[in-house]
Amino acid sequence: MTGQRADARRNYSRILAVAEAEVARHGSAASLEQVARTAGVGSATVRRHFPTRQALLEAVFQERIQALCRRAAELHRTEGSRAALLEWLHDLVAYAVSARGLADALTYEPPTDRPADAAPDSCGAQLADAAAPLLARTLDDGVVRPGTTFHDLLTLAVGIALATEHHAEPSVQADRLFTLAVEGLSPSPSPSP
Structure with a gap:
């Protein structure tokens, strides 16, 4: 045995x-x-x-996911809830862009705000648990749109990663799209004289 x-x-x-x-x-x-x-x-x-293929992908990306979870815990202890959440979300986008297949492993259609049929230790569930305090703090501080969910953030990160994976410089394009998503399409208003 x-x-x-x-x-x-x-x-x-x-x-x-x-x-x-x-x-x-x-x-x-x-x-x-x-x-x-x-x-x-x-x-x-x-x-x-x-x-399943999903189980194999989960195992392949486990180390990266754990690093993202540790990063969320570090950022939760910093000042500026919006900056902390955006920095973590940017890290998630960067990981998803740099690790082929990670975005696919994180894609799911939720009946709730948790990965469907996912084990509590799945990549998506771990990220949801890690990001929850960051998101809750931004919602409490009123610095993100009310009703924003972890699934919204994950969909944004995965969408950017998938949309840029075949670009010549995916990380550069992903950074550009992330900034556009965070800052919005409208230019910042000019300061009043």
Whole structure:
């Protein structure tokens, strides 16, 4: 039994390492069968560890998601609720642009403001929990539009990442669109003389 557990752990680690490379090359369309072949295991072994493509993507991006969650906690302790929320949201956009497939992994159609059918430890659920205090503080301070939800913010970040992923310089275009979304289409009014 112990041998099987160690073998299963090695398989998991090998599959995850191969999956990270495949997702980096092919995004969320990475082939589970190719992952299995490259890892030297059967498709059934991959599916035993990762029953769905979403489960595999969640595992691949777990470290990045945890970093975003830690960043949200740091920013929650800073002054300026709007600036803190926007800085975190910008970090989310930057991560989603730099990590092929992350935007796809975060896309969902919610019946509520939580990822549908998601486990409490899913990427979307973790981000929702991390961002909740930042968003609540901005709503309490009246510095974001009333009724703004985490899903609104996630949809904005994912939309920007997906819209710019095939640009020559996706991060530059994503920054431009993020600024446009935050500042709005209208130019700032000129100061009165």
